[in-house]
Structure formats: structure tokens, C-alpha cells
Amino acid sequence: MGRGQGLPEKIRRTPDALVLQPGTRLFRVHQRKYSAEEFNPTVCDPHFGGSRFDGTENDRYAYLYAAPRVETALAETVLRDLPFEDEDNPRVLQYKALVGRCVTELELVTEVRLLSLMDEPARVAVRQDAWLVHAEAPEYPFTRRWGHWIRSQATWAQGLAWPSKRDGPYPAIVLFADRLGPPHPAEVLRRLPKPSIDLDDEAGVHWLEQTLYRYDVCVGAPPETVAGP
Template sequence: MSPNLFVLSAGTELWRCHETAYACTEFNPKPAHSFFGGNRFDATSEDRYPYLYAAVAPTTTLAEVMLRDMEFTGPEGRRQVPWALAATRSLSKVRVTEDLVLVRLIEEEDLAAVFQTSWLLETDEYAQTRAWAREIRRQVPDAQGLVWQSRRHRPHPALVLFGDRCGEEPLKAVPGQVHNLGTFEGAGEANQLLAPLRAVIIPPGMRA
């Protein structure tokens, strides 16, 4: 395996859609089940590490979290994000504090370099994609994360960082750049970003 690498430079600003109960710079320490649930490149009990998902564009991180398996419905053909999904989350901007080396999975050449095809980014068989992430980590011990083209907001990149391979504080929150999606104001900010994707968060009491 000879992966193509990408350096995420210190100072780069990223966006996260995360549980409001946790800090926007906080890595998830809980491994996903080896065979069920979870996300594409989560840690598992076979390879435990804190992990954190982010994106360069705010719309990308919203789409990655909110629009999974979401269909266009109603007379206007919009995707209606359940309030229960949005209300517990925030949209926050963070800044990278150190250069981070990521395995690049953007183009077909990048995927071929890790003996894969677009299947790795398209399939919903997350148990298998997590297993492949473990293999990439095993063969590329210097990799601090992965970057790929978002399935839900092409051609923009999404990424995951491996907390066990980053410094003590690889990310810092950008002051004043947090939107609580559990408020009308925060949901309104998110809806402006989601509108071109024909998606909307509808808080209680607000008409579709």
C-alpha cells in the first residue's frame, strides 16, 4: 500500500456538526460496534482510537450528519430533517493548530493507491469500511486521518482525524463561530446552508 498523502496545514479552518453536549474540539473516545451501526471510518474494539469528523465547508458537515438516507418528500420535494436529529447538535468552526498528514481518498488514483475503488466511499456496509480504515492505519502508521469526497455534498471534502496520532490540542474553537441548531436562530443559519440542497430543519411551531 502506497497511499497518496495530503497535508492539512496549521491554520486551516474546518467546520463540525457535533453534539452540543460535547466541545467542538472533542474527539469521540467510544468505539463503534464491529458489525453494526456507527459511521464510515469510526474506531472499533479491534483498533481503539479517539476520532473526530469535520469538513472544510459548513454545508458539507451538515449534509454528512443530517442528510443520510433522507428522501425528497412533499409537494415541494424537500428533504425535511427531523427536529430530534438537529436539536441536540451545533455547527461550529475550528482551526487546525498543527500540520496534519492525511491519507487522500479523493480521486480514483488515490483509492487505487490503497487497493480500493469508489465502493469504499459509496457503500453503506460500514463494518467493511471501518475494517479497511484499520488496515490503512496499520500500513500507514504516520497517517493522522483520512480525507475523501463527501458523498452528500460533492465535490467537497470531508475528513476524519485519528486522535491517538495528533498532538494534545490539534484543534481550537474559533470564537463566536458556533450555532446551536436547537434554537430558532441556529436552525435558521443551518437552513440557509441547506436550502440549495433542498433540505430544511423545521423546529416545533414553524410551518414547513
């Protein structure tokens, strides 16, 4: 299967559903200048940039990525494409990747019905395999196109759930704003009273390194603290 030579005409059997109940906690890594409940309205280029299941001009929808585990939310955002360069030292996460970002814990207010891509039988139901959820960034134009086709075949799906590539087997999810109204998709989620964790201050960097200790990650020094020649 994989990306294939073209999209199938139709799904052969009903895809698996994963229902998240009200009260489900989700973690989101987002830019601090945006509300944690705000869906991303960016129309991604069909061929360049973007993430795995973004909306494009071929299928316009706002989207929100999150995860039930904070480690998964972090892994799916700041650990993408982080190489193992030195076997004697941890991987170095560049400080610039954290600037302006924070982690916020959210709670579902209403039931949300996701299309599951969590295992091979679930993926086979939409004529796919592990490629769809494991493909790296250069193939995201194809995963987005497949995601649009899946949406067209399962109009009930309010989002997708799949095993995180970088924190499997734990799930990562994306919610579709156009499937969550009315009155407004942001009202499906509420921010919990606890404050967000800023990832670009001293306390946030310490928390991040502690949280990702088992992932062998440390944060590089901010540019202004790097020693000169």
C-alpha cells in the same frame, strides 16, 4: 474491488498524502454537551451502528469528523439517509435530528498529514475504489474494517480525506487521536472566538434552512408545536 472477499496482504505503492497547514479552518457538527475540540472516544460495535471510519474493539482510537466547508459538515451528519419523498416539496429534516447539536468552526494549530482517498488513483493505491467512500450505512462495518487495514499499512496517516458522498467533490475528513499526540490530540485544534451555532433553536433552524437552501431541505416542526388532532 469494493468490500471484496478479504483484505489484501499489503499496499503495493505509497498512498497519496494530503497535508493540511496550520490555520486551515474546519467545521464540525457535534453534540453541544461535548467540547468542539474533543475527540469521540466511543468504541463502535464492529457490526452495528457507527460511522464510516470509527474506531472499534479491533482498532481502538478516538476520532473527530470535520470538513473545510460548513455545507459538507452538515451534509455528512444531518442529511444522511434523507429521502426525496415529495417531488413538489423540499426534503424534510426532522427536528429531533438537530436536538442538542451545534456547528463550531475550528482552526488547525499544527500541520496534519492525511491519507487521501480523494480520487480513483488515490483509492487504487490502497486497493480500493469509490465503494469505500460512497457505501451507505448498512456497509459501514466493512468500511470501518478497511479503514483499520489502511491505518495499519500507513502508520504515518493522521487521518483520512475523501470526497463527501452528499456534498462531493468537496472533502470530508476524519482525524485519528492516536496519531496526533503529544501532548494531547485536542491541542492540534483550537476553537475560533466566534460562537457555535445551535441547530435546535429558532435562529439556528433559520440559519440551517438558509445554508442548505440549494440542497432542497427544510426543518420539520418541533414536536411541541405540532397541531393535535
